[in-house]
Amino acid sequence: MKISGTAWVFGDNIDTDVIIPARYLNTSDPEELAKHCMEDIDSEFVKKISKGDIIVGGYNFGSGSSREHAPVAIKACGISCVIARSFARIFYRNAFNVGLPIFESEDAPVHIDTGDMIEIDMESGRIKNITKNEEYEVVPIPEFMRDLIEAGGLFEYAKKILGVG
Amino acid sequence: MGMTISQKILAIKSHRDRVRPGEIVLADVDLAFANDITAPMVIDFVNSLGGKVFDKRKVALIPDHFTPNKDINSANQCKVMREFARKWKLPNYWETGEAGIEHAMLPEEGFIKPGMLVVGADSHTCTHGALGAFATGMGSSDVGFAFATGKSWFKVPHSMRFIYYGRRNKWVGGKDLILHTIGKIGVSGALYKSMEFSGEAITSLPMDDRLTMCNMAVEAGAKNGIIPPDDVTDEYLRTHGVKEWEPIYGDDDAEYSDVIRIDVGNIEPQVAFPHLPENVRGVSEIKKDIRIDQAFIGSCTNGRLSDLEQAAEVLKGNRVAKYVRLIIIPATVGVYREAMKRGLFDVFLDAGAVISTPTCGPCLGGYMGVLGDEEVCISTSNRNFVGRMGSPKSQVYLANPAVVAASAVAGKIVSPEEVVK
Numbered sequence: 001m002k003i004s005g006t007a008w009v010f011g012d013n014i015d016t017d018v019i020i021p022a023r024y025l026n027t028s029d030p031e032e033l034a035k036h037c038m039e040d041i042d043s044e045f046v047k048k049i050s051k052g053d054i055i056v057g058g059y060n061f062g063s064g065s066s067r068e069h070a071p072v073a074i075k076a077c078g079i080s081c082v083i084a085r086s087f088a089r090i091f092y093r094n095a096f097n098v099g100l101p102i103f104e105s106e107d108a109p110v111h112i113d114t115g116d117m118i119e120i121d122m123e124s125g126r127i128k129n130i131t132k133n134e135e136y137e138v139v140p141i142p143e144f145m146r147d148l149i150e151a152g153g154l155f156e157y158a159k160k161i162l163g164v165g
Numbered sequence: 166m167g168m169t170i171s172q173k174i175l176a177i178k179s180h181r182d183r184v185r186p187g188e189i190v191l192a193d194v195d196l197a198f199a200n201d202i203t204a205p206m207v208i209d210f211v212n213s214l215g216g217k218v219f220d221k222r223k224v225a226l227i228p229d230h231f232t233p234n235k236d237i238n239s240a241n242q243c244k245v246m247r248e249f250a251r252k253w254k255l256p257n258y259w260e261t262g263e264a265g266i267e268h269a270m271l272p273e274e275g276f277i278k279p280g281m282l283v284v285g286a287d288s289h290t291c292t293h294g295a296l297g298a299f300a301t302g303m304g305s306s307d308v309g310f311a312f313a314t315g316k317s318w319f320k321v322p323h324s325m326r327f328i329y330y331g332r333r334n335k336w337v338g339g340k341d342l343i344l345h346t347i348g349k350i351g352v353s354g355a356l357y358k359s360m361e362f363s364g365e366a367i368t369s370l371p372m373d374d375r376l377t378m379c380n381m382a383v384e385a386g387a388k389n390g391i392i393p394p395d396d397v398t399d400e401y402l403r404t405h406g407v408k409e410w411e412p413i414y415g416d417d418d419a420e421y422s423d424v425i426r427i428d429v430g431n432i433e434p435q436v437a438f439p440h441l442p443e444n445v446r447g448v449s450e451i452k453k454d455i456r457i458d459q460a461f462i463g464s465c466t467n468g469r470l471s472d473l474e475q476a477a478e479v480l481k482g483n484r485v486a487k488y489v490r491l492i493i494i495p496a497t498v499g500v501y502r503e504a505m506k507r508g509l510f511d512v513f514l515d516a517g518a519v520i521s522t523p524t525c526g527p528c529l530g531g532y533m534g535v536l537g538d539e540e541v542c543i544s545t546s547n548r549n550f551v552g553r554m555g556s557p558k559s560q561v562y563l564a565n566p567a568v569v570a571a572s573a574v575a576g577k578i579v580s581p582e583e584v585v586k
Contacts, residue, residue: 013352013353013441015548015550017529017530017548017550017551017552017553018550018551018552021530021552021557022529022530022531022553023530023531023535025202025230025231025529026202026231026235026236026238026239026242027238027242028205028206028209028242039557040551040552040557041551041557059353060352060353060356060386063352063353063386064288064548064550065287065288065529066203066286066287066288066290066302066303066304067202067203067304068203068206068304068305068306086353086356088353088356088386089356089357089386089388090288090302090303090304093303093304093307094303094304094306094307097304097306097307098306142189142320144189144318144320154306154307154310155210155213155214155306157310158210158214158309158310158313158314159214161314161316162214162313162314164214164215
């Protein structure tokens with residue numbers, strides 16, 4: 001499966017307050033949350049992006065709160081995936097749990113600029129920069145996470161443990 | 166090679182003789198909880214599996230973030246939580262006015278014991294490591310999973326050992342120790358790791374200060390913060406209604422990824438500058454006046470009785486500066502009542518401060534003290550990211566209750582020494 005879209009590049013420590021400000025946490029509705037994604041760092045972000053676009057961050061992407069609303073907002077506003085040099089631990093889990101693909105890459109965020117056309121092959125795990133004609137390595141997804149995804153996600157895993165339908 | 170306290174708890178709870186950093190384990194959870202903004206998603210997850218929780222005594226639902234209800238949406242979120250608790254007759258549900266902020270209330274009510282495995286749908290769940298539990302924050306789906314199955318999966322973390330030695334200076338407490346530490350290692354300095362706090366300066370640290378330290382472990386990127394149980398822990402448990410407990414300790418030959426020694430005698434009251442908790446300086450290093458508009462004393466970090474007592478010591482006989490508002494929020498109903506009994510509210514009211522019922526409110530820019538454009542706040546809470554407490558054009562500084570109280574009086578960030586009568 002391939003993901004492709006335009007890159008929107010941010011720096012290090014993109015925290016959950018910037019991804020979805022707490023004042024909007026009075027709802028869990030993805031459509032509502034989507035409207036405010038990245039608002040405090042770029043108030044026009046959701047208007048600028050197209051469906052399938054990609055967020056690129058530096059170190060410690062998603063730091064701060066445990067709010068699952070963060071990857072939900074990113075996914076709901078049309079972003080196809082996040083590439084970062086490293087992810088904060090709770091965001092990492094939450095992204096997998098809500099089905100937002102994330103890719104850890106030391107190099108990619110250094111070389112990608114906002115506006116670059118990016119293509120990711122989910123199977124081979126390679127990131128292609130179509131605009132710059134470059135390729136970057138991705139840290140392989142840990143086996144447990146792959147098993148979790150293959151099993152259908154956290155919810156399906158819960159059903160398996162409970163022995164329900 | 167032995168295991169650290171964090172690794173041991175994970176081993177015991179996953180029924181293994183030993184675990185190694187990097188391994189994934191499925192462990193039994195002793196307590197899982199959520200608050201009003203994270204509970205709706207937890208409940209969705211559980212309802213999709215039939216709605217039954219694995220053990221009613223081991224789950225808790227606590228309204229604290231946007232309560233008393235901030236607006237209609239918040240009221241509806243609280244309704245979801247309340248109706249679920251009612252439907253399943255969950256004993257561990259509190260109404261606003263009964264309890265308080267989750268991470269202050271749970272230890273106070275005797276829910277946390279050494280050796281427990283605790284997961285909460287809030288990043289500051291790491292607070293409870295102060296009592297020797299393995300406590301970590303997760304998202305709503307993960308906590309929903311725990312509510313339904315009684316288990317959670319963990320990647321076993323490496324442990325970093327912080328050894329604090331020497332004697333604390335006046336006005337220096339847990340908040341300053343943890344801010345100093347985060348300033349030293351950075352906001353991802355402990356990423357995915359367990360922060361273990363020990364040393365003579367920890368064993369002599371009161372429990373409120375230990376809770377403050379562990380509360381901010383997540384601000385260094387840690388999975389959990391933990392303090393091995395000792396006499397102070399035992400005394401706290403005894404005086405908070407806990408009848409029996411089985412502490413777990415690390416092995417003497419446990420291996421740590423890092424061992425960092427910190428001389429607390431070198432630490433003065435610390436201030437974290439905008440917009441990261443690692444942007445830390447000593448209060449005496451502030452040469453230029455930093456004028457403030459709001460001061461906030463409260464939150465799961467520093468809303469406990471000793472925090473309010475420290476604030477009162479500084480505020481006694483003083484008035485909040487003109488054009489500055491000081492908002493004081495006891496973290497639990499218990500703290501509120503005791504503070505009132507001890508006459509602290511008279512000191513606060515005489516100073517011109519606002520006193521509120523327990524709520525997280527201002528910490529996350531919810532309500533009860535939101536910041537406007539270009540406003541500056543000094544706060545005892547735990548985060549100062551852009552827009553954290555209101556306008557993205559506002560600024561937040563973090564400090565201990567004495568520094569925040571003193572700054573409220575001076576109208577700018579100062580040491581308590583400059584203000585205390």
